Amino acid sequence: MPDILPVNRPPCGAGIEFNELFNWFAVAERDLPWRAADVTPWQIMVSEFMLQQTPVARVLPIWTDWVVRWPTPSATASATQADVLRAWGKLGYPRRAKRLHECATVIARDFADVVPDEVDVLEQLPGVGSYTARAVASFAYRKPVPVVDTNVRRVVARAVHGRADAGAPSARRDHADVEALLALLPTADRAARFSAALMELGAIVCTARAPRCGGCPLRNGCRWRLAGSPPATGQQRRPAQRYAGTDRQVRGRLLDVLRDNAVAVTRADLDVAWPVDAVQRERALASLLDDGLVEQLADGLFALPGQDRNDSTASR
DNA sequence: TAACCGTGGAT
């Protein structure tokens, strides 16, 4: 079960001053609603789905409404996919909404409406990968497991390894890095708070661009800073993914039309969303149908899955 | 491994 540690792992705790980090976190911690004491594991899980590749500021209003409307897995499971996709709104990556709905269904059906507390079990749930499984186990159940996201990887890369940026993700290496740090904590019950503090530091101080090293609690021991803050080696940076004109944008436009219409729409209604390139539009629509984010009814009209085609509240 | 999957604010 324990991972093999790399032989060139740095000395214990190098670059991380625990007391400084905890003291800083006690003062700097943002008052995020999913960190409140009365939030349930499911509601924490919902926040982790929404936060995947999405800034906190955009998640806040959606999560707040969501957990009031659907406070439990079974409540979420009994909603239609159409309602879930509409509540998701323009949060982005709508496949996450579908997977969250599926995840709720599995937990309600197979786990008596109780979110599992073991990483291995969590990772089998739809839409739950290595990060989300560990985040739920740690933040909801206080399990002393490493939680590694992009913030943690960046902080460790700088403070411990002295590099400007994290290298390519490697689950085994990344987990071993943080596991080694957790092992130095006085008691295992501080693991969750340690992970939250590392993530917070990466989010608001040790940022990807223009890190605020002057206000960093780790500035005295940070190996990157001690080395003179050398720039990234910048060897293999993939060309930035563009967005304008891609199938992703077209999918977004099509889904936007369907979210805004309470009744099923015609193909012509969809054509308006991306009028120029019919080939690309059809490809995007086919992929949405394939993903189960859109369905075509017997009469040929298109709608969000599970939507009542004759919804009397139609607003067109 | 790398491509793909949305969206919008910051720089």
Next chain:
DNA sequence: TATCCAAGGTT
């Protein structure tokens, strides 16, 4: 204006 980047997951 163009690029970066944000609590990743799946194939």
